[in-house]
Each structure stands twice: as C-alpha cells, then as structure tokens.
Amino acid sequence: MEEKEKYREDTPQTPGVSEETANVDETENTDSSTEVNSDKKDQEQSVTGVIIHSFFIIPFLIAVVCVMMFFLISLLVREPRTIYDYINDVKAGGSTKRWQSAFELSKILANPKLIPPGTRFVDEMIAAYNYAKHPDDYAVRYYLSLAMGATHKQEFVAPLLANLQNFGKNSLSENQTLEVEGLIKALGFLQAESASETIKQFLSSNEVRVRLSAVMALGHIGDKSSIELLKLRLDDDEVNVQWDAAIALAKMDDASGKDILLRLLDREYYKKYRNVSRREQAYAIMVAMEAASKLGDAECREAIAKLAKSDRNMKVRTRAMKLEKTAREK
Numbered sequence: 001m002e003e004k005e006k007y008r009e010d011t012p013q014t015p016g017v018s019e020e021t022a023n024v025d026e027t028e029n030t031d032s033s034t035e036v037n038s039d040k041k042d043q044e045q046s047v048t049g050v051i052i053h054s055f056f057i058i059p060f061l062i063a064v065v066c067v068m069m070f071f072l073i074s075l076l077v078r079e080p081r082t083i084y085d086y087i088n089d090v091k092a093g094g095s096t097k098r099w100q101s102a103f104e105l106s107k108i109l110a111n112p113k114l115i116p117p118g119t120r121f122v123d124e125m126i127a128a129y130n131y132a133k134h135p136d137d138y139a140v141r142y143y144l145s146l147a148m149g150a151t152h153k154q155e156f157v158a159p160l161l162a163n164l165q166n167f168g169k170n171s172l173s174e175n176q177t178l179e180v181e182g183l184i185k186a187l188g189f190l191q192a193e194s195a196s197e198t199i200k201q202f203l204s205s206n207e208v209r210v211r212l213s214a215v216m217a218l219g220h221i222g223d224k225s226s227i228e229l230l231k232l233r234l235d236d237d238e239v240n241v242q243w244d245a246a247i248a249l250a251k252m253d254d255a256s257g258k259d260i261l262l263r264l265l266d267r268e269y270y271k272k273y274r275n276v277s278r279r280e281q282a283y284a285i286m287v288a289m290e291a292a293s294k295l296g297d298a299e300c301r302e303a304i305a306k307l308a309k310s311d312r313n314m315k316v317r318t319r320a321m322k323l324e325k326t327a328r329e330k
Helices: 002-010 019-077 083-092 095-108 119-131 135-151 154-164 174-189 193-204 208-221 224-235 239-251 258-264 267-272 278-293 298-310 314-329
Strands: none
Touching: 083 095, 083 119, 095 135, 119 135, 119 154, 135 154, 135 174, 154 174, 154 193, 174 193, 174 208, 193 208, 193 224, 208 224, 208 239, 224 239, 239 258, 239 278, 258 278, 258 298, 267 278, 278 298, 278 314, 298 314
16 A cells, blocks of 8 residues: 555656646637637628619619609609599599599699680580489599589580489489489589579488578578578588578578577587597588677677687687678678
C-alpha cells in the first residue's frame, strides 16, 4: 500500500485537462457551432427576403403605380358626361345603368343652369320616358318624372298627366306606388293646374306616400278648389300628412291648420318624435315659418319672433329674422 502511494506521489502528473477547462472548451465549441448556425439562418433569411422583394413586393408596387397612372390619365383625358349621354344610357343601357342614369338626371336638372335650351332636350326626355314601358322600369320612370318636374317646363305636363291617369288611387303595388308618387310630385313641381282634378283623387289613397305627395302637390299648385279636401287631411292618421296639409292650406291663405303650424314652430313639440333628426326638424320649422308668415296671424308672428331670438339653428334664426322684418315692413 505504501509503495503504491509512493508510486503515485513520485509519478509525475501528466499535463492533462482539468474538468473546468474541459467544460469551458465544450462551451466555446457550442457557442462556435451556434454562431455558425445563426450565420446560416441569417443568410437563408437574407436570400428569402431578396426573393420576396424581387418576385412579390417590387412587382406589386410597380402594378400599383401603373394602375394609379392609368386612372390619372383617364381622368385627364376623359370628357365630362353630358345630359344627352345620360339620356342615351336611359334608352340603351342595362337595367341597372338605366335607372342610375335617370337618377343622375333628376339631380343634375335640379340646377336650372344645367338645363339645356331648345326643343331637342324636351323631345329626348319624352322619348326616353315613353321608351321605359316595361314593368321593371318603374324606378326609371320615377326618377325621370322627378327630372322632368325639376325643369319646370310645361311641355312635360301632358305625358306625365296621361300616365298618372292610368292608375287608380287604391290597389297599387309597391312599384306602382313609387311611380305614382313620382308623377304626382313632378306635376306639383310643374304647378300643373290641369292635373289638379286628377291629383285630388289620390288624397284618399290607401297609401300614405301617395296621400302625402298629393297634399304637397296641391299646395305647390295652389288650386283653391282643393281647400275643403285638404282640410280633411288635417285629421289624417299619418302626422306627416297633417303637417303638409296645414302648410298647403296656409299657402292658399287658409288658416284652418294654424294650430298644427304653431306646433311645428315649437321645438318642444318635436321631442315626441324621436325619429325626426335635428336637420329634419330645422327643415320642417323653416317650411312652417314660410307658410305661417302668409297668414298674417299675431300668434304665428310671435312664434316666428321667438325663433329669431333664441333658436339653436343659425339658418332657422336667420330666416326667422328676415320673415319678422318683412312682416314689420308690411
């Protein structure tokens, strides 16, 4: 035993690697391997990025620029569409394009400055209207009717009235109701006295929209022979019909609907009708003011003066002040 121990002591230690040194080397080798793998991944990602940019992103950006340039050039070289272009679309376009073109005409022709002079325009409009005879063309006829009415050209009264006389006041389908509504509104805009008797028949229609259109049209026409029939609408089941009946009567200097007008001039009254927006309230008040001012009534003048002082809407206050000033000058 002693010899063995002595042998161990005498035997020189072979310069080897300690455990700590071995662990460090292993760690360094692992780190080196990780760095190599990381470099490979970076290279792979870099190549992938180049491929994505080359084959997807750059072509996509080029395509976007080309599309933008195409639309820009199209806007620069495209000529603006004329009224006659829309009329031709009404005649020869597809089903959707036809009613959309008629709708555009109803908007454009609301501006008197854009109404073409001469007989060609009138003839083309009547031809387009007569062409739209298919039952599915009800929307085309509706918007063309409004477009004709907006022009205030009396040449349109005859074809519109002739078509209206084809309908009865009741048993209307939804599509027919829309068409009749458009015809009555248009004849009202045209202030067609010759249509007054026909329109009166629709005051007792089962359709609320038709009754309302008839009341408004007769107010525009101003035919005083309709006063007694309009008075009946002051008790209509639909409040909108009541309102417009009172306004129509006031336009004809009849004060039968004064109480309704006074309610329309009171902001508190609209709290009962949550579905009436502030914009609609302002419009209703201004229309009611115009009608009430024609009556020369003291209560109406007082209500208008109150609006001129304290209404929250600037347009309402401004219009009320003008009406108040006009009343004082009289």
